[in-house]
């Protein structure tokens with residue numbers, strides 16, 4: 579009896595101390611925590627209860643003549659015949675910037691190699707690079723000034739070799755990403771409208787092309803429409819802190835939550851969705867410069883919602899393991915390691931060692947240890963381990 583009482587007292591004491599500790603931590607961190615928690619609670623309630631997304635559509639709809647200012651840029655580089663006469667499974671736009679030539683070359687010789695895709699996978703995938711105009715000469719590095727070759731000349735030269743740059747004459751900058759997005763849908767509409775799917779991706783992601791192709795072939799054979807897949811952000815609040823790269827002023831977007839959208843790092847839509855998004859861009863105010871959010875607004879206007887695929891990483895990075903390679907679709911943040919990753923991920927050993935009952939059990943254990951961590955780690959979600 580006495581022992582028990584003492585144990586209870588000790589328990590209570592520990593509990594009391596923990597509570598105090600937690601409370602003091604909360605108090606110290608209250609302000610940032612507060613605004614963060616409050617804005618998320620608000621945005622979630624907004625999404626689930628208020629559901630004011632029809633207002634967004636209404637208030638951002640503008641006359642066609644005015645909406646045209648977001649799309650009537652001239653093509654500086656174009657390839658109107660890219661898709662002509664071909665049964666294109668996937669039109670893949672890589673969003674890139676003029677100076678990122680090494681990233682483009684890495685993509686061309688790894689996951690974006692059209693010849694490899696055609697011969698090894700037996701389908702036509704068109705990989706093109708979407709970019710705007712480089713800054714004017716005063717931003718050029720000194721060596722190029724001396725040699726007299728400007729950025730645009732270098733792009734023209736690069737395009738002559740590879741024939742895969744799609745460029746319009748808006749300034750290539752972070753705050754013009756929405757113009758780049760609109761360019762992609764307009765280009766598909768006029769040059770490649772028969773492609774079964776459109777994908778848009780960052781130039782620092784890795785795409786597991788064989789996995790993606792077989793997945794899309796399956797989706798396509800089921801005749802799926804209204805298809806939009808990626809890593810979904812639900813009820814995300816606009817960021818009102820001026821220090822953030824993603825800062826959005828109230829005048830630009832006045833609601834508490836964005837419509838659902840997929841992370842811009844990489845997502846796929848079906849042909850019918852691409853065509854209707856194109857139509858939506860003809861009447862929406864595209865001054866909101868966060869391109870993936872703007873995509874969400876367009877999709878909301880046409881009544882399409884995004885679906886989650888656990889092996890689209892969003893901003894997250896895939897762990898390096900063959901059990902992951904067997905199922906991954908995209909992984910973000912790969913530049914130097916892209917050649918090694920491509921080699922490892924497409925090694926025939928991956929299929930051999932992950933198949934059969936033994937392989938599957940082994941991989942489940944490995945994936946649980948890699949993906950189900952008690953702390954936050956931006957990669958595929960834990961539930962991906964059980965698929």
Ligand SMILES: *[C@@H]1O[C@H](CO)[C@@H](O)[C@H](O)[C@H]1NC(C)=O
Pocket residue numbers: 686687688691692693694697
């Ligand atoms: C693309 O793949 C083909 C066939 O596998 C290969 O011959 C070619 O060298 C590759 N291209 C690049 C740029 O690596």
Ligand SMILES: *[C@@H]1O[C@H](CO)[C@@H](O)[C@H](O)[C@H]1NC(C)=O
Pocket residue numbers: 747748749750751752753754
């Ligand atoms: C976007 O591009 C237009 C056209 O080139 C340019 O006038 C504008 O300054 C650019 N905006 C930003 C934020 O870079």
Ligand SMILES: *[C@@H]1O[C@H](CO)[C@@H](O)[C@H](O)[C@H]1NC(C)=O
Pocket residue numbers: 640644829830831863864865866
């Ligand atoms: C589009 O929205 C911006 C605010 O983000 C506003 O300044 C602009 O006037 C709007 N454009 C039109 C044509 O209504």
Ligand SMILES: *[C@@H]1O[C@H](CO)[C@@H](O)[C@H](O)[C@H]1NC(C)=O
Pocket residue numbers: 632635636639861878879880881
């Ligand atoms: C959004 O607005 C457009 C044009 O006003 C309209 O055609 C469309 O049906 C609206 N979409 C939704 C989901 O309300």
